[in-house]
Amino acid sequence: MSNPITRRRLLWSVPVILIAVAGVGVAKMMQPPPADLDLSLAKPTDQGLYTAAVEPGLSPIAVGTMHGWVVSITTPDGTPVETAEITVDGGMPQHGHGLPTEPEVSANLGGGRYQIEGMKFNMPGWWVVNLAVDGPAGPDTVTFNIVL
Amino acid sequence: MRASTLLLAALIAGSATATYRAISPKTNWTDEEARLVLSLGLSKLPPLPADPSNAVADDPRAAELGKALFFDTRFSANGKVACGTCHLPDRQFQDDLARAKGVGVTARRTMPIAGTAYSPWLFWDGRKDSQWAQALGPLESAVEHGTDRAFIAHLIETHYADQYAALFGPLPSLADVPNHASPTGLGPVLDDWMALDDTRRDAVNRVFANVGKAIAAFERTITPRPSRFDAYVDALAAGKDTVGLLSLQEEEGLRIFVGKGECTKCHNGPLLTDNFFHNTGVAAVPGLPEDQGRSLGTDQVLADPFNCLGPYSDADPGDCAELKYLAKAGHEMTRAYKPPSLRGVAGRPPYMHAGQIATLGDVLVHYNTAPAAPDGHSELEPLNLTSTELASLEAFLVSLDPISTEAQP
Ligand SMILES: [Cu+2]
16 A cells, blocks of 8 residues: 555655756746656666556547556566556646646556556646556655656 | 737728638647637537446437426426426526526526536536436436425336336336335435335336436437537638637637636637636625535545435446546645536526626636635636736627527427
């Protein structure tokens, strides 16, 4: 089960750093997302403990449609992490709100792949999806950016 | 290209239409604006989503029974109230009142029904998760129909037994069921429910749920009608000439709607609602009990025995993703309400969940000034639009009126 305090901190620390780095002030709405947003769907986790890759089950992701994601976790040398605990959080940094749903891992698909259900984005614009990954190497976090 | 520039050009050329054509409508929108505008057109509306929780959702016989029930005033405490009393077919299935009048007066405004089959959540606070579960609410509300589920089951037995049996199988025996009984009732109505055994309670609940399922089958046929705006979007999508489909003012209003008005944050997609919940700082109505909006609605829908995961749902648990992954109520959901579809909105004042705002113009003033919420936190920020811009925005909203005013269905 996820700890609400950790979830909250996760949700806000990452975007705040991103905003600071991108040099934009906090949130006048309807502004375009930062130009240099990293939109990659595979990347090392923040402390480099794992590599995380996500495959949204809907392509392109449509505003307002519930769907699932598959997350793959490996060690930096590419070995699948079979026993990760993953929690999901997210929101719109420019609007100051979270996800309209509470997605969860619904199945360990094996081979370091995990099924996440309950993903939904109810507005056009820039979204962040934060994963907290706890595996053999310890806890780490990673943020994916989505622009709808 | 801004409308002011266009207007200037129009004045010089002496005819707005001719100038507009010359400027080429295709280059009139930025890519981002065009993307948003196109996403709002009715032709982007997907086919009706299946309702796995309702096995008769798409059965025409159920829709026919549901239609009869929808307009049957016998299903009320005083014999005068039907769903159609508040949801008038020739008035977009609403009643033009700030607060509805049934057996008593409701605390909220009647919502239009078109397109609600697309919404995962029903009511202003989303305390129901399907059209059929929603329909059960007003029947037992003391201020709407003022009846109870035992009474409803008996009425079905008396007036609709054959139609019912054809859809759901023979009615259970109601011989030992008192005239009035419900777990949501008061006094003797509750006492009589408590006195029923589980088998009879279940039988009554099942008939009650099936009444909702038939009504829902009818409501699924109530869909939004095309507007002038949709004709404009279709032309834009096809790369055709959009001249004359919207006026310059309406077009400018549309630009504000998808742009600095920030309306598509919440009023997005072909129904112009995200079907989620937002606190927009609408005033509380003095004298009414405290209204917490979605924060109470989440608890209620999770506890509802008629929800997608309950014993009267026809869905597999795997089909209940909305309920399963529902965001638990936090501070964000205090006094948060479902944005109504803006289709046809100009033709149905007053506005907001208890009719707090009388005119469309005043609604736009509300958005422009973004007053603080009476409780919780408003998601709005002042827009500081000029009065000309507000007038354009209002003109655009009028273009969302259905072209045909013919009653449906
Ligand atoms: Cu947002």
